[in-house]
Amino acid sequence: MPTTTKAFNGFQTKCLHAGDHRNKSGHVTSPICLSTAFEFPDTAEGAKRAADIEADEFYGRWGSTNAREFEALIAGLEGAEDAVCASSGLGIISMIAHAFLHPGAHFVGVHACYSETKILLESVTKQLSVDATFVRSDQVENFAAAIRPDTKLVFVETPANPTLSLVDIEGVAKIVREQSEAVLVVDSTFASPYNQNPLSLGADIVVHSATKYIGGHSDVVAGVCAANRTLAHQVREKFSFHGPHLDPFAAWLLCRGIRTLGLRIRQQNENARELAHYLESHPKVNRVYYPMLESHPQHELARRQMRGGGGMICFEVQGGMEASLRFISTIQLSKLAVSLGGVTSTITHPSSMTHNLLPREEREKAGITDGMLRFSVGIEDADDLKQDLEDAFRSI
Ligand SMILES: *Cc1c(COP(=O)(O)O)cnc(C)c1O
Numbered sequence: 001m002p003t004t005t006k007a008f009n010g011f012q013t014k015c016l017h018a019g020d021h022r023n024k025s026g027h028v029t030s031p032i033c034l035s036t037a038f039e040f041p042d043t044a045e046g047a048k049r050a051a052d053i054e055a056d057e058f059y060g061r062w063g064s065t066n067a068r069e070f071e072a073l074i075a076g077l078e079g080a081e082d083a084v085c086a087s088s089g090l091g092i093i094s095m096i097a098h099a100f101l102h103p104g105a106h107f108v109g110v111h112a113c114y115s116e117t118k119i120l121l122e123s124v125t126k127q128l129s130v131d132a133t134f135v136r137s138d139q140v141e142n143f144a145a146a147i148r149p150d151t152k153l154v155f156v157e158t159p160a161n162p163t164l165s166l167v168d169i170e171g172v173a174k175i176v177r178e179q180s181e182a183v184l185v186v187d188s189t190f191a192s193p194y195n196q197n198p199l200s201l202g203a204d205i206v207v208h209s210a211t212k213y214i215g216g217h218s219d220v221v222a223g224v225c226a227a228n229r230t231l232a233h234q235v236r237e238k239f240s241f242h243g244p245h246l247d248p249f250a251a252w253l254l255c256r257g258i259r260t261l262g263l264r265i266r267q268q269n270e271n272a273r274e275l276a277h278y279l280e281s282h283p284k285v286n287r288v289y290y291p292m293l294e295s296h297p298q299h300e301l302a303r304r305q306m307r308g309g310g311g312m313i314c315f316e317v318q319g320g321m322e323a324s325l326r327f328i329s330t331i332q333l334s335k336l337a338v339s340l341g342g343v344t345s346t347i348t349h350p351s352s353m354t355h356n357l358l359p360r361e362e363r364e365k366a367g368i369t370d371g372m373l374r375f376s377v378g379i380e381d382a383d384d385l386k387q388d389l390e391d392a393f394r395s396i
Pocket of ligand 1: 091161211
């Protein structure tokens with residue numbers, strides 16, 4: 001079948017065509033291939049595929065044609081040579097930790113991140129006898145103080161879930177290069193590939209919980225990372241033997257979600273910016289956290305490393321936890337639900353619903369207060385979302 005060889009640069013064009021060479025069927029939309037085994041034309045070919053973990057037509061746990069098409073799309077969107085997907089965001093983060101950490105090594109992580117990422121990295125480092133240092137991530141000096149010659153992995157998240165504090169990717173990458181041979185990993189879930197491309201800023205690996213913006217429709221759990229061929233291969237090796245493979249149907253749903261990624265994120269950026277301004281000027285709101293607000297303490301950095309602020313807003317309603325909970329229980333259009341990045345707006349209370357597994361002291365280190373609300377802005381019309389918020393404010 002003819003495949004696209006024409007060069008193209010537009011983000012939304014890549015969303016549609018970056019994986020073309022992986023769809024060998026000639027169908028405009030790839031068929032779902034559920035087969036877990038593939039007939040070899042001869043014994044030599046069987047042996048060849050068995051020796052090549054990149055082979056997509058060998059055995060289901062090693063990957064599928066649909067998963068490879070998804071990986072090619074992500075590699076295209078992140079400007080990477082290759083990508084590796086897994087059955088969840090945490091699954092791919094776990095594979096990265098196992099690929100680059102070994103007993104006696106040193107690890108640097110951050111306080112401000114998705115709570116279960118922190119719990120996972122704490123547990124993996126403990127089990128592998130890896131010395132771990134967690135830093136406050138909004139100042140590069142903290143990385144300079146923590147990174148050592150034996151640091152093998154540095155894992156950051158920007159913007160952070162849920163506080164939207166940022167990490168200066170370029171600044172940290174420079175320190176990592178100067179002080180170690182560590183692999184720098186950036187969890188870019190909140191930004192999506194549209195708003196931020198960490199590899200172009202010096203990171204080695206970019207990670208996404210594809211459950212969020214990449215899938216975009218709140219109907220699939222998946223994770224993916226993108227990197228150069230060598231690093232991606234190291235992750236794929238771990239992945240093939242640990243076994244968190246992505247189901248072909250899930251991969252197909254992700255490819256379908258990506259077709260509208262550029263359109264969705266543009267709308268979410270626009271909605272969120274408008275709502276962030278609205279919230280900031282509201283008399284019943286204490287504080288709003290959004291990278292593209294001038295009041296964000298790292299606004300200049302946001303403008304430097306992000307194309308848009310994304311669809312996540314964090315804010316505090318006056319009156320602390322009680323008022324915040326009352327506020328979200330009267331919201332109607334936005335769903336009271338965890339997860340984020342879908343086309344439908346959702347709103348959640350991090351300290352009791354997403355970051356509840358962290359002890360209070362850890363939540364404080366991550367900057368999470370009891371009155372904080374996390375708003376994942378969808379693609380509804382901004383005026384309707386604003387009206388929904390206004391009605392909720394009136395009721396408290
Ligand atoms: C949700 C999330 C994860 C975990 O991804 P799953 O797909 O739920 O395993 C990791 N990082 C961030 C920033 C997230 O929001």
